[in-house]
Amino acid sequence: MELLELRKKIDQIDKKLVELLASRFALTHKVGLLKANRGLDAFDAGRESQKFAELRTLCVDQDLNPDLINELFASIMEEVVRNHLDLREK
Numbered sequence: 001m002e003l004l005e006l007r008k009k010i011d012q013i014d015k016k017l018v019e020l021l022a023s024r025f026a027l028t029h030k031v032g033l034l035k036a037n038r039g040l041d042a043f044d045a046g047r048e049s050q051k052f053a054e055l056r057t058l059c060v061d062q063d064l065n066p067d068l069i070n071e072l073f074a075s076i077m078e079e080v081v082r083n084h085l086d087l088r089e090k
Helices: 001-038 045-062 065-089
Strands: none
Touching: 001 045, 001 065
16 A cells, blocks of 8 residues: 555656746747847857756756766757747747
8 A cells, every 4th residue: 555655746746847847848839939030049158058057056056966967958958949949930
């Protein structure tokens, strides 16, 4: 029973993570529209570097593996850039 309860809590967290990612992508879509309308580059190396540094600090505070978190966010940010490039082509 304890295992089932723990798994249920994990499932709830996973659902929230997906919902948070959907919210994040909705916001980055708006950023992409602004960039496209203003002729700005889809990729901002300075912003990405700053973001990875912030994530590394958060990982230390939360006792998480920073390499894992950076890998996850690298995938997320790659998708964002792809989405921004798509918006530019429209």
